[in-house]
Amino acid sequence: MTDANRFELYAFWRTSATYRVRVAFNLKGVVPQERFVNVDAAEHRSPAFLALNPMGGLPTLVDHGADAGAAGSTIPLTQSLAILEFLDETYPQPPLLPADxxxxxxxxxxxxxxxxxxxxxxxxxxxxxxxxxxxxxxxxxxxxxxxxxxxxxxxxxxxxxxxxxxxxxxxxxxxxxxxxxxxxxxxxxxxxxxxxxxxxxxxxxxxxxxxxxxxxxxxxxxxxxxxxx
Ligand SMILES: N[C@@H](CCC(=O)N[C@@H](CS)C(=O)NCC(=O)O)C(=O)O
Missing domain, CATH: 1.20.1050.10 (Glutathione S-transferase Yfyf (Class Pi); Chain A, domain 2)
Structure with a gap:
């Protein structure tokens, strides 16, 4: 599997927290597949989406990476700050955190x-x-x-x-x-x-x-x- 189809990012155009993850992906040079969730139509409160993220929040990131299963990370990744740290550890350059x-x-x-x-x-x-x-x-x-x-x-x-x-x-x-x-x-x-x-x-x-x-x-x-x- 290439990085090009490794990630599915559940997203909506104006969400602040999703913007953070989009910027981090851009800085790392990795392109996720976006899955549109219409917050204005309450799609983030649908049973299907709540099964992915019980808080009904965007972003939600699914990692289909090679070792995702072994690490238990077929569980969707939620919370933008946690996702940023995950991306920084997975793709260390350029770093999103200082060295000290x-x-x-x-x-x-x-x-x-x-x-x-x-x-x-x-x-x-x-x-x-x-x-x-x-x-x-x-x-x-x-x-x-x-x-x-x-x-x-x-x-x-x-x-x-x-x-x-x-x-x-x-x-x-x-x-x-x-x-x-x-x-x-x-x-x-x-x-x-x-x-x-x-x-x-x-x-x-x-x-x-x-x-x-x-x-x-x-x-x-x-x-x-x-x-x-
Ligand atoms: N602390 C979460 C916030 C997630 C969140 O609340 N996202 C907003 C959009 S920016 C959302 O999906 N809200 C849905 C709602 O409030 O019902 C994060 O940083 O990812």
């Missing part, structure tokens, strides 16, 4: 600030609950989105502006998992037309990321199923 332990801890911490503390609050399942069960109208949902995007990105800005590890990218001068997470939040903010003021370092790093083909090709609007511009 403190550097890796910093990159993972920046990534978690976004992927664990910020993104989960604005997912479709949270919107569905707040608008369906908690009385939120569109304006309240928008205020919620603004609040949590701002909270996460302002904390990120403060760290990036003050911490000595910051370079051309979040950590040094090469893209890491932290940059992938930074860009994954900014691309969906654009989809939702949310703006956060006063984050010049975040914006500078986003521009560096988007100048790289691996990030540019992962843009939500370029993916299958995206609405015409």
């Amino acid at each position: 332990t403190h550097g890796r801890a910093r990159v993972r911490s920046l990534a978690a600030l976004l992927a664990a503390d910020t993104h989960p609050l604005i997912t479709p399942r949270v919107r569905k609950y707040l608008t369906g069960q908690a009385g939120f109208d569109d304006a309240a949902w928008r205020a919620w989105q603004n609040h949590w995007f701002s909270t996460g990105l302002q904390a990120l800005e403060q760290r990036l502006a003050q911490e000595p590890g910051t370079g051309a990218f979040c950590h040094g001068d090469a893209p890491t998992t932290a940059d992938i997470c930074l860009a994954s939040i900014l691309v969906v903010m654009r989809v939702f037309k949310i703006q956060v003021e006063g984050i010049p370092t975040v914006e500078r790093i986003m521009a560096r990321c988007e100048a790289l083909e691996a990030f540019a090709r992962a843009a939500p609007q370029l993916q299958a199923g995206a609405p015409a511009p």
